[in-house]
Amino acid sequence: MAATPPPPPVTGVEIVKGEGLVAQQQFERGALILTEDPLVMCDTGKGFSTWDKEAGAFYQEQHEYSKSILWKAFNNLELFDQGVFNTLYTTKRKASKLEYVVDAFRHNGFQFGFRNVNNAHVILYRFICAAYHSCIPNATVMINEFAPDETLHPGQARLVATREIPAGSPIVIDYIPKLWKEDSAARQQALMARWGFDCNCEGCKPAKAVMDASERSICRTYHEKGLRLSAAELRLYIGFMSKLGKWDKDLSRLCLRLAHDHETRDEYREAMHIAQSGLLVEQHFYLKCHYGELSRICADCFLEDRNLQAEYRETERAARIFLE
Known part of the structure:
Protein backbone atom coordinates (compact mmCIF):
# COMPACT_ATOMS: atom_id res chain seq x y z
CA MET A 1 0.00 0.00 0.00
CA ALA A 2 1.32 3.46 -0.89
CA ALA A 3 2.64 5.54 1.96
CA THR A 4 0.69 8.64 2.97
CA PRO A 5 2.47 11.67 1.44
CA PRO A 6 3.41 14.61 3.67
CA PRO A 7 0.91 17.47 3.65
CA PRO A 8 1.76 20.40 1.39
CA PRO A 9 1.65 24.04 2.55
CA VAL A 10 -2.01 24.31 1.50
CA THR A 11 -5.24 23.05 2.98
CA GLY A 12 -8.49 21.82 1.46
CA VAL A 13 -11.68 23.86 1.88
CA GLU A 14 -14.99 24.02 0.05
CA ILE A 15 -14.77 26.61 -2.78
CA VAL A 16 -17.80 26.44 -5.09
CA LYS A 17 -16.83 23.05 -6.52
CA GLY A 18 -14.29 20.45 -5.48
CA GLU A 19 -12.17 20.79 -2.37
CA GLY A 20 -10.22 23.87 -3.39
CA LEU A 21 -6.80 24.92 -2.18
CA VAL A 22 -6.09 27.67 0.34
CA ALA A 23 -2.63 28.94 1.24
CA GLN A 24 -1.59 28.32 4.83
CA GLN A 25 1.27 30.80 4.42
CA GLN A 26 2.09 33.75 2.23
CA PHE A 27 3.70 32.97 -1.13
CA GLU A 28 5.72 35.53 -3.06
CA ARG A 29 5.44 35.81 -6.83
CA GLY A 30 7.53 32.99 -8.35
CA ALA A 31 7.53 30.87 -5.17
CA LEU A 32 7.20 27.09 -5.38
CA ILE A 33 3.98 26.17 -3.55
CA LEU A 34 4.31 22.40 -3.85
CA THR A 35 5.77 19.59 -5.95
CA GLU A 36 3.60 16.56 -6.62
CA ASP A 37 4.01 13.26 -8.46
CA PRO A 38 1.00 11.99 -10.43
CA LEU A 39 -1.70 10.09 -8.63
CA VAL A 40 -2.35 8.35 -11.93
CA MET A 41 -1.09 8.90 -15.47
CA CYS A 42 -2.70 7.35 -18.53
CA ASP A 43 -1.60 7.21 -22.17
CA THR A 44 -4.75 7.97 -24.20
CA GLY A 45 -3.40 6.56 -27.46
CA LYS A 46 -4.55 9.78 -29.14
CA GLY A 47 -2.23 12.30 -30.75
CA PHE A 48 -1.43 15.30 -28.58
CA SER A 49 -1.66 17.71 -31.51
CA THR A 50 -5.21 16.49 -32.31
CA TRP A 51 -6.36 15.96 -28.73
CA ASP A 52 -8.77 18.91 -28.68
CA LYS A 53 -10.72 17.35 -31.55
CA GLU A 54 -10.52 13.78 -30.28
CA ALA A 55 -11.11 14.27 -26.54
CA GLY A 56 -14.90 13.94 -26.72
CA ALA A 57 -14.74 10.69 -28.67
CA PHE A 58 -12.03 9.36 -26.37
CA TYR A 59 -14.08 9.82 -23.21
CA GLN A 60 -17.16 8.36 -24.90
CA GLU A 61 -15.15 5.22 -25.77
CA GLN A 62 -14.22 4.78 -22.11
CA HIS A 63 -17.74 3.79 -21.06
CA GLU A 64 -17.22 0.13 -22.00
CA TYR A 65 -15.48 -1.91 -19.30
CA SER A 66 -13.63 -4.09 -21.79
CA LYS A 67 -12.21 -1.12 -23.74
CA SER A 68 -11.74 1.47 -21.02
CA ILE A 69 -8.07 2.25 -20.43
CA LEU A 70 -9.11 4.73 -17.74
CA TRP A 71 -10.90 1.96 -15.83
CA LYS A 72 -7.81 -0.22 -16.10
CA ALA A 73 -5.61 2.62 -14.88
CA PHE A 74 -7.87 3.12 -11.85
CA ASN A 75 -7.86 -0.58 -10.99
CA ASN A 76 -4.06 -0.68 -11.19
CA LEU A 77 -3.83 1.87 -8.37
CA GLU A 78 -2.95 0.79 -4.83
CA LEU A 79 -5.94 0.72 -2.46
CA PHE A 80 -4.82 3.89 -0.70
CA ASP A 81 -4.51 5.74 -4.03
CA GLN A 82 -7.93 4.48 -5.11
CA GLY A 83 -9.28 6.06 -1.93
CA VAL A 84 -7.58 9.34 -2.83
CA PHE A 85 -8.99 9.09 -6.36
CA ASN A 86 -12.49 8.70 -4.90
CA THR A 87 -12.17 12.14 -3.24
CA LEU A 88 -11.75 13.93 -6.60
CA TYR A 89 -14.62 16.07 -7.77
CA THR A 90 -17.12 14.50 -10.17
CA THR A 91 -20.69 15.15 -11.29
CA LYS A 92 -21.40 11.39 -11.32
CA ARG A 93 -21.58 10.56 -7.62
CA LYS A 94 -24.69 8.42 -8.09
CA ALA A 95 -23.65 6.84 -11.38
CA SER A 96 -22.02 3.45 -11.95
CA LYS A 97 -18.43 3.07 -10.79
CA LEU A 98 -17.19 3.13 -14.38
CA GLU A 99 -19.07 6.35 -15.14
CA TYR A 100 -17.72 7.85 -11.94
CA VAL A 101 -14.12 6.99 -12.85
CA VAL A 102 -14.41 8.30 -16.42
CA ASP A 103 -16.01 11.54 -15.24
CA ALA A 104 -13.33 12.03 -12.58
CA PHE A 105 -10.66 11.76 -15.28
CA ARG A 106 -12.57 14.06 -17.62
CA HIS A 107 -13.28 16.70 -14.99
CA ASN A 108 -9.92 16.73 -13.19
CA GLY A 109 -7.37 15.51 -15.71
CA PHE A 110 -4.52 17.56 -17.14
CA GLN A 111 -3.97 16.79 -20.82
CA PHE A 112 -0.27 16.67 -21.45
CA GLY A 113 2.27 15.59 -24.05
CA PHE A 114 5.76 14.40 -23.18
CA ARG A 115 8.72 15.79 -25.08
CA ASN A 116 9.44 13.61 -28.16
CA VAL A 117 6.31 11.50 -27.49
CA ASN A 118 3.32 11.93 -29.82
CA ASN A 119 0.49 10.64 -27.63
CA ALA A 120 -1.57 12.76 -25.26
CA HIS A 121 -1.61 11.70 -21.61
CA VAL A 122 -4.22 12.36 -18.94
CA ILE A 123 -2.68 13.04 -15.54
CA LEU A 124 -4.36 13.42 -12.14
CA TYR A 125 -2.84 14.85 -8.95
CA ARG A 126 -4.05 14.47 -5.39
CA PHE A 127 -3.76 18.12 -4.37
CA ILE A 128 -3.31 20.16 -7.55
CA CYS A 129 -6.51 18.78 -9.08
CA ALA A 130 -8.40 20.35 -6.18
CA ALA A 131 -7.44 23.89 -7.25
CA TYR A 132 -10.33 25.96 -8.51
CA HIS A 133 -10.35 28.00 -11.73
CA SER A 134 -9.79 31.70 -12.36
CA CYS A 135 -9.18 33.47 -15.66
CA ILE A 136 -6.72 35.62 -13.67
CA PRO A 137 -4.91 32.86 -11.76
CA ASN A 138 -2.46 33.37 -8.93
CA ALA A 139 -0.69 30.07 -9.63
CA THR A 140 0.33 27.90 -12.57
CA VAL A 141 1.01 24.20 -13.01
CA MET A 142 4.32 23.17 -14.58
CA ILE A 143 4.48 19.51 -15.60
CA ASN A 144 7.72 17.62 -16.16
CA GLU A 145 7.78 17.20 -19.93
CA PHE A 146 10.72 14.81 -20.04
CA ALA A 147 9.68 11.32 -21.17
CA PRO A 148 9.79 8.39 -18.70
CA ASP A 149 13.11 7.19 -20.14
CA GLU A 150 14.65 10.65 -19.56
CA THR A 151 13.69 11.35 -15.95
CA LEU A 152 12.98 9.72 -12.59
CA HIS A 153 9.78 11.72 -12.19
CA PRO A 154 7.74 11.66 -15.42
CA GLY A 155 4.62 13.77 -15.15
CA GLN A 156 5.69 15.37 -11.87
CA ALA A 157 4.11 18.81 -11.40
CA ARG A 158 5.11 22.02 -9.66
CA LEU A 159 2.52 24.50 -8.50
CA VAL A 160 4.11 27.95 -8.72
CA ALA A 161 2.74 31.31 -7.55
CA THR A 162 2.30 33.78 -10.43
CA ARG A 163 1.21 36.58 -8.11
CA GLU A 164 1.60 37.23 -4.40
CA ILE A 165 -0.77 34.96 -2.45
CA PRO A 166 -1.57 36.10 1.12
CA ALA A 167 -2.04 33.43 3.78
CA GLY A 168 -5.66 32.29 3.84
CA SER A 169 -6.29 33.12 0.16
CA PRO A 170 -7.53 30.59 -2.41
CA ILE A 171 -4.93 29.21 -4.80
CA VAL A 172 -6.47 29.28 -8.27
CA ILE A 173 -5.23 28.14 -11.68
CA ASP A 174 -6.37 28.65 -15.27
CA TYR A 175 -8.25 25.61 -16.62
CA ILE A 176 -8.09 26.96 -20.21
CA PRO A 177 -4.56 28.41 -20.57
CA LYS A 178 -4.66 28.22 -24.37
CA LEU A 179 -7.50 30.77 -24.37
CA TRP A 180 -5.85 33.34 -22.12
CA LYS A 181 -5.87 36.01 -24.86
CA GLU A 182 -9.61 35.54 -25.58
CA ASP A 183 -12.41 37.67 -24.14
CA SER A 184 -14.77 36.60 -21.36
CA ALA A 185 -17.48 35.31 -23.73
CA ALA A 186 -15.10 32.88 -25.43
CA ARG A 187 -13.68 31.71 -22.10
CA GLN A 188 -17.13 31.23 -20.60
CA GLN A 189 -18.22 29.15 -23.58
CA ALA A 190 -15.19 26.85 -23.21
CA LEU A 191 -15.64 26.47 -19.46
CA MET A 192 -19.35 25.66 -19.80
CA ALA A 193 -18.71 23.12 -22.59
CA ARG A 194 -16.03 21.24 -20.65
CA TRP A 195 -16.84 21.74 -16.96
CA GLY A 196 -20.40 23.04 -16.92
CA PHE A 197 -19.98 26.24 -14.94
CA ASP A 198 -19.99 30.01 -15.42
CA CYS A 199 -16.85 31.78 -14.26
CA ASN A 200 -17.30 34.72 -11.90
CA CYS A 201 -13.65 35.66 -11.44
CA GLU A 202 -12.43 39.26 -11.54
CA GLY A 203 -11.81 39.08 -15.28
CA CYS A 204 -15.35 37.87 -16.00
CA LYS A 205 -17.35 40.22 -13.77
Whole structure:
Protein backbone atom coordinates (compact mmCIF):
# COMPACT_ATOMS: atom_id res chain seq x y z
CA MET A 1 0.00 0.00 0.00
CA ALA A 2 1.32 3.46 -0.89
CA ALA A 3 2.64 5.54 1.96
CA THR A 4 0.69 8.64 2.97
CA PRO A 5 2.47 11.67 1.44
CA PRO A 6 3.41 14.61 3.67
CA PRO A 7 0.91 17.47 3.65
CA PRO A 8 1.76 20.40 1.39
CA PRO A 9 1.65 24.04 2.55
CA VAL A 10 -2.01 24.31 1.50
CA THR A 11 -5.24 23.05 2.98
CA GLY A 12 -8.49 21.82 1.46
CA VAL A 13 -11.68 23.86 1.88
CA GLU A 14 -14.99 24.02 0.05
CA ILE A 15 -14.77 26.61 -2.78
CA VAL A 16 -17.80 26.44 -5.09
CA LYS A 17 -16.83 23.05 -6.52
CA GLY A 18 -14.29 20.45 -5.48
CA GLU A 19 -12.17 20.79 -2.37
CA GLY A 20 -10.22 23.87 -3.39
CA LEU A 21 -6.80 24.92 -2.18
CA VAL A 22 -6.09 27.67 0.34
CA ALA A 23 -2.63 28.94 1.24
CA GLN A 24 -1.59 28.32 4.83
CA GLN A 25 1.27 30.80 4.42
CA GLN A 26 2.09 33.75 2.23
CA PHE A 27 3.70 32.97 -1.13
CA GLU A 28 5.72 35.53 -3.06
CA ARG A 29 5.44 35.81 -6.83
CA GLY A 30 7.53 32.99 -8.35
CA ALA A 31 7.53 30.87 -5.17
CA LEU A 32 7.20 27.09 -5.38
CA ILE A 33 3.98 26.17 -3.55
CA LEU A 34 4.31 22.40 -3.85
CA THR A 35 5.77 19.59 -5.95
CA GLU A 36 3.60 16.56 -6.62
CA ASP A 37 4.01 13.26 -8.46
CA PRO A 38 1.00 11.99 -10.43
CA LEU A 39 -1.70 10.09 -8.63
CA VAL A 40 -2.35 8.35 -11.93
CA MET A 41 -1.09 8.90 -15.47
CA CYS A 42 -2.70 7.35 -18.53
CA ASP A 43 -1.60 7.21 -22.17
CA THR A 44 -4.75 7.97 -24.20
CA GLY A 45 -3.40 6.56 -27.46
CA LYS A 46 -4.55 9.78 -29.14
CA GLY A 47 -2.23 12.30 -30.75
CA PHE A 48 -1.43 15.30 -28.58
CA SER A 49 -1.66 17.71 -31.51
CA THR A 50 -5.21 16.49 -32.31
CA TRP A 51 -6.36 15.96 -28.73
CA ASP A 52 -8.77 18.91 -28.68
CA LYS A 53 -10.72 17.35 -31.55
CA GLU A 54 -10.52 13.78 -30.28
CA ALA A 55 -11.11 14.27 -26.54
CA GLY A 56 -14.90 13.94 -26.72
CA ALA A 57 -14.74 10.69 -28.67
CA PHE A 58 -12.03 9.36 -26.37
CA TYR A 59 -14.08 9.82 -23.21
CA GLN A 60 -17.16 8.36 -24.90
CA GLU A 61 -15.15 5.22 -25.77
CA GLN A 62 -14.22 4.78 -22.11
CA HIS A 63 -17.74 3.79 -21.06
CA GLU A 64 -17.22 0.13 -22.00
CA TYR A 65 -15.48 -1.91 -19.30
CA SER A 66 -13.63 -4.09 -21.79
CA LYS A 67 -12.21 -1.12 -23.74
CA SER A 68 -11.74 1.47 -21.02
CA ILE A 69 -8.07 2.25 -20.43
CA LEU A 70 -9.11 4.73 -17.74
CA TRP A 71 -10.90 1.96 -15.83
CA LYS A 72 -7.81 -0.22 -16.10
CA ALA A 73 -5.61 2.62 -14.88
CA PHE A 74 -7.87 3.12 -11.85
CA ASN A 75 -7.86 -0.58 -10.99
CA ASN A 76 -4.06 -0.68 -11.19
CA LEU A 77 -3.83 1.87 -8.37
CA GLU A 78 -2.95 0.79 -4.83
CA LEU A 79 -5.94 0.72 -2.46
CA PHE A 80 -4.82 3.89 -0.70
CA ASP A 81 -4.51 5.74 -4.03
CA GLN A 82 -7.93 4.48 -5.11
CA GLY A 83 -9.28 6.06 -1.93
CA VAL A 84 -7.58 9.34 -2.83
CA PHE A 85 -8.99 9.09 -6.36
CA ASN A 86 -12.49 8.70 -4.90
CA THR A 87 -12.17 12.14 -3.24
CA LEU A 88 -11.75 13.93 -6.60
CA TYR A 89 -14.62 16.07 -7.77
CA THR A 90 -17.12 14.50 -10.17
CA THR A 91 -20.69 15.15 -11.29
CA LYS A 92 -21.40 11.39 -11.32
CA ARG A 93 -21.58 10.56 -7.62
CA LYS A 94 -24.69 8.42 -8.09
CA ALA A 95 -23.65 6.84 -11.38
CA SER A 96 -22.02 3.45 -11.95
CA LYS A 97 -18.43 3.07 -10.79
CA LEU A 98 -17.19 3.13 -14.38
CA GLU A 99 -19.07 6.35 -15.14
CA TYR A 100 -17.72 7.85 -11.94
CA VAL A 101 -14.12 6.99 -12.85
CA VAL A 102 -14.41 8.30 -16.42
CA ASP A 103 -16.01 11.54 -15.24
CA ALA A 104 -13.33 12.03 -12.58
CA PHE A 105 -10.66 11.76 -15.28
CA ARG A 106 -12.57 14.06 -17.62
CA HIS A 107 -13.28 16.70 -14.99
CA ASN A 108 -9.92 16.73 -13.19
CA GLY A 109 -7.37 15.51 -15.71
CA PHE A 110 -4.52 17.56 -17.14
CA GLN A 111 -3.97 16.79 -20.82
CA PHE A 112 -0.27 16.67 -21.45
CA GLY A 113 2.27 15.59 -24.05
CA PHE A 114 5.76 14.40 -23.18
CA ARG A 115 8.72 15.79 -25.08
CA ASN A 116 9.44 13.61 -28.16
CA VAL A 117 6.31 11.50 -27.49
CA ASN A 118 3.32 11.93 -29.82
CA ASN A 119 0.49 10.64 -27.63
CA ALA A 120 -1.57 12.76 -25.26
CA HIS A 121 -1.61 11.70 -21.61
CA VAL A 122 -4.22 12.36 -18.94
CA ILE A 123 -2.68 13.04 -15.54
CA LEU A 124 -4.36 13.42 -12.14
CA TYR A 125 -2.84 14.85 -8.95
CA ARG A 126 -4.05 14.47 -5.39
CA PHE A 127 -3.76 18.12 -4.37
CA ILE A 128 -3.31 20.16 -7.55
CA CYS A 129 -6.51 18.78 -9.08
CA ALA A 130 -8.40 20.35 -6.18
CA ALA A 131 -7.44 23.89 -7.25
CA TYR A 132 -10.33 25.96 -8.51
CA HIS A 133 -10.35 28.00 -11.73
CA SER A 134 -9.79 31.70 -12.36
CA CYS A 135 -9.18 33.47 -15.66
CA ILE A 136 -6.72 35.62 -13.67
CA PRO A 137 -4.91 32.86 -11.76
CA ASN A 138 -2.46 33.37 -8.93
CA ALA A 139 -0.69 30.07 -9.63
CA THR A 140 0.33 27.90 -12.57
CA VAL A 141 1.01 24.20 -13.01
CA MET A 142 4.32 23.17 -14.58
CA ILE A 143 4.48 19.51 -15.60
CA ASN A 144 7.72 17.62 -16.16
CA GLU A 145 7.78 17.20 -19.93
CA PHE A 146 10.72 14.81 -20.04
CA ALA A 147 9.68 11.32 -21.17
CA PRO A 148 9.79 8.39 -18.70
CA ASP A 149 13.11 7.19 -20.14
CA GLU A 150 14.65 10.65 -19.56
CA THR A 151 13.69 11.35 -15.95
CA LEU A 152 12.98 9.72 -12.59
CA HIS A 153 9.78 11.72 -12.19
CA PRO A 154 7.74 11.66 -15.42
CA GLY A 155 4.62 13.77 -15.15
CA GLN A 156 5.69 15.37 -11.87
CA ALA A 157 4.11 18.81 -11.40
CA ARG A 158 5.11 22.02 -9.66
CA LEU A 159 2.52 24.50 -8.50
CA VAL A 160 4.11 27.95 -8.72
CA ALA A 161 2.74 31.31 -7.55
CA THR A 162 2.30 33.78 -10.43
CA ARG A 163 1.21 36.58 -8.11
CA GLU A 164 1.60 37.23 -4.40
CA ILE A 165 -0.77 34.96 -2.45
CA PRO A 166 -1.57 36.10 1.12
CA ALA A 167 -2.04 33.43 3.78
CA GLY A 168 -5.66 32.29 3.84
CA SER A 169 -6.29 33.12 0.16
CA PRO A 170 -7.53 30.59 -2.41
CA ILE A 171 -4.93 29.21 -4.80
CA VAL A 172 -6.47 29.28 -8.27
CA ILE A 173 -5.23 28.14 -11.68
CA ASP A 174 -6.37 28.65 -15.27
CA TYR A 175 -8.25 25.61 -16.62
CA ILE A 176 -8.09 26.96 -20.21
CA PRO A 177 -4.56 28.41 -20.57
CA LYS A 178 -4.66 28.22 -24.37
CA LEU A 179 -7.50 30.77 -24.37
CA TRP A 180 -5.85 33.34 -22.12
CA LYS A 181 -5.87 36.01 -24.86
CA GLU A 182 -9.61 35.54 -25.58
CA ASP A 183 -12.41 37.67 -24.14
CA SER A 184 -14.77 36.60 -21.36
CA ALA A 185 -17.48 35.31 -23.73
CA ALA A 186 -15.10 32.88 -25.43
CA ARG A 187 -13.68 31.71 -22.10
CA GLN A 188 -17.13 31.23 -20.60
CA GLN A 189 -18.22 29.15 -23.58
CA ALA A 190 -15.19 26.85 -23.21
CA LEU A 191 -15.64 26.47 -19.46
CA MET A 192 -19.35 25.66 -19.80
CA ALA A 193 -18.71 23.12 -22.59
CA ARG A 194 -16.03 21.24 -20.65
CA TRP A 195 -16.84 21.74 -16.96
CA GLY A 196 -20.40 23.04 -16.92
CA PHE A 197 -19.98 26.24 -14.94
CA ASP A 198 -19.99 30.01 -15.42
CA CYS A 199 -16.85 31.78 -14.26
CA ASN A 200 -17.30 34.72 -11.90
CA CYS A 201 -13.65 35.66 -11.44
CA GLU A 202 -12.43 39.26 -11.54
CA GLY A 203 -11.81 39.08 -15.28
CA CYS A 204 -15.35 37.87 -16.00
CA LYS A 205 -17.35 40.22 -13.77
CA PRO A 206 -19.39 42.66 -15.89
CA ALA A 207 -17.75 45.69 -14.26
CA LYS A 208 -14.28 44.45 -15.27
CA ALA A 209 -15.05 42.53 -18.47
CA VAL A 210 -14.60 45.49 -20.85
CA MET A 211 -11.18 46.44 -19.48
CA ASP A 212 -10.19 42.75 -19.33
CA ALA A 213 -11.17 42.24 -22.98
CA SER A 214 -9.21 45.35 -24.00
CA GLU A 215 -6.03 44.17 -22.30
CA ARG A 216 -6.29 40.69 -23.81
CA SER A 217 -6.95 42.20 -27.23
CA ILE A 218 -3.73 44.19 -26.94
CA CYS A 219 -1.93 40.97 -26.03
CA ARG A 220 -3.32 39.29 -29.16
CA THR A 221 -2.12 42.21 -31.27
CA TYR A 222 1.34 42.16 -29.73
CA HIS A 223 1.54 38.39 -30.13
CA GLU A 224 0.81 38.76 -33.84
CA LYS A 225 3.44 41.52 -34.23
CA GLY A 226 6.10 39.18 -32.86
CA LEU A 227 9.63 40.50 -33.47
CA ARG A 228 8.36 43.92 -34.56
CA LEU A 229 7.49 45.00 -31.01
CA SER A 230 9.13 48.16 -29.70
CA ALA A 231 10.69 48.32 -26.24
CA ALA A 232 7.64 50.21 -24.94
CA GLU A 233 5.31 47.56 -26.38
CA LEU A 234 7.42 44.76 -24.91
CA ARG A 235 7.20 46.37 -21.48
CA LEU A 236 3.43 46.77 -21.75
CA TYR A 237 2.99 43.20 -23.03
CA ILE A 238 5.05 41.83 -20.12
CA GLY A 239 2.98 43.89 -17.70
CA PHE A 240 -0.32 42.56 -19.06
CA MET A 241 0.89 38.95 -19.05
CA SER A 242 2.07 39.26 -15.48
CA LYS A 243 -1.17 40.96 -14.39
CA LEU A 244 -3.20 38.18 -16.00
CA GLY A 245 -1.18 35.48 -14.26
CA LYS A 246 0.46 34.17 -17.41
CA TRP A 247 3.79 32.66 -16.32
CA ASP A 248 5.48 30.65 -19.05
CA LYS A 249 8.28 30.51 -21.62
CA ASP A 250 6.65 33.30 -23.64
CA LEU A 251 6.95 35.66 -20.67
CA SER A 252 10.60 34.76 -20.08
CA ARG A 253 11.28 35.19 -23.81
CA LEU A 254 9.81 38.70 -23.73
CA CYS A 255 11.93 39.52 -20.68
CA LEU A 256 14.99 38.30 -22.59
CA ARG A 257 14.21 40.50 -25.59
CA LEU A 258 13.64 43.60 -23.45
CA ALA A 259 16.75 42.94 -21.33
CA HIS A 260 18.83 42.53 -24.48
CA ASP A 261 17.44 45.79 -25.85
CA HIS A 262 18.53 47.67 -22.70
CA GLU A 263 21.91 45.93 -22.71
CA THR A 264 22.67 47.06 -26.27
CA ARG A 265 21.97 50.64 -25.15
CA ASP A 266 24.36 50.24 -22.20
CA GLU A 267 21.48 50.51 -19.72
CA TYR A 268 22.95 47.80 -17.55
CA ARG A 269 20.96 48.29 -14.37
CA GLU A 270 17.62 48.05 -16.18
CA ALA A 271 18.87 45.16 -18.33
CA MET A 272 19.99 43.17 -15.28
CA HIS A 273 16.74 43.69 -13.39
CA ILE A 274 14.64 42.62 -16.38
CA ALA A 275 16.87 39.58 -16.99
CA GLN A 276 16.43 38.69 -13.32
CA SER A 277 12.67 38.85 -13.91
CA GLY A 278 13.02 36.31 -16.70
CA LEU A 279 15.12 34.08 -14.45
CA LEU A 280 12.44 34.34 -11.77
CA VAL A 281 9.85 33.13 -14.27
CA GLU A 282 12.02 30.20 -15.37
CA GLN A 283 13.47 29.12 -12.03
CA HIS A 284 11.00 26.23 -11.58
CA PHE A 285 10.76 25.19 -15.25
CA TYR A 286 11.62 21.52 -15.78
CA LEU A 287 12.99 22.37 -19.22
CA LYS A 288 14.82 25.70 -19.18
CA CYS A 289 14.20 27.82 -22.27
CA HIS A 290 16.14 31.09 -22.01
CA TYR A 291 17.87 30.59 -18.67
CA GLY A 292 21.40 30.54 -20.09
CA GLU A 293 21.06 33.75 -22.08
CA LEU A 294 19.28 35.54 -19.24
CA SER A 295 22.08 34.51 -16.88
CA ARG A 296 24.67 35.76 -19.36
CA ILE A 297 23.03 39.19 -19.52
CA CYS A 298 23.00 39.41 -15.72
CA ALA A 299 26.70 38.48 -15.52
CA ASP A 300 27.75 40.84 -18.32
CA CYS A 301 25.82 43.74 -16.82
CA PHE A 302 27.39 43.04 -13.46
CA LEU A 303 30.86 43.18 -15.02
CA GLU A 304 30.15 46.26 -17.13
CA ASP A 305 28.76 48.34 -14.26
CA ARG A 306 30.61 47.79 -11.00
CA ASN A 307 28.09 50.00 -9.22
CA LEU A 308 25.63 47.12 -9.57
CA GLN A 309 27.62 45.11 -7.02
CA ALA A 310 25.93 46.99 -4.20
CA GLU A 311 22.53 46.17 -5.71
CA TYR A 312 23.23 42.51 -6.39
CA ARG A 313 21.36 41.24 -3.34
CA GLU A 314 18.37 43.40 -4.22
CA THR A 315 17.93 42.10 -7.75
CA GLU A 316 15.40 39.41 -6.86
CA ARG A 317 13.20 41.98 -5.14
CA ALA A 318 13.61 44.30 -8.14
CA ALA A 319 12.61 41.46 -10.46
CA ARG A 320 9.36 40.93 -8.58
CA ILE A 321 8.65 44.67 -8.63
CA PHE A 322 9.20 44.80 -12.42
CA LEU A 323 6.61 42.05 -12.92
CA GLU A 324 3.99 43.80 -10.80
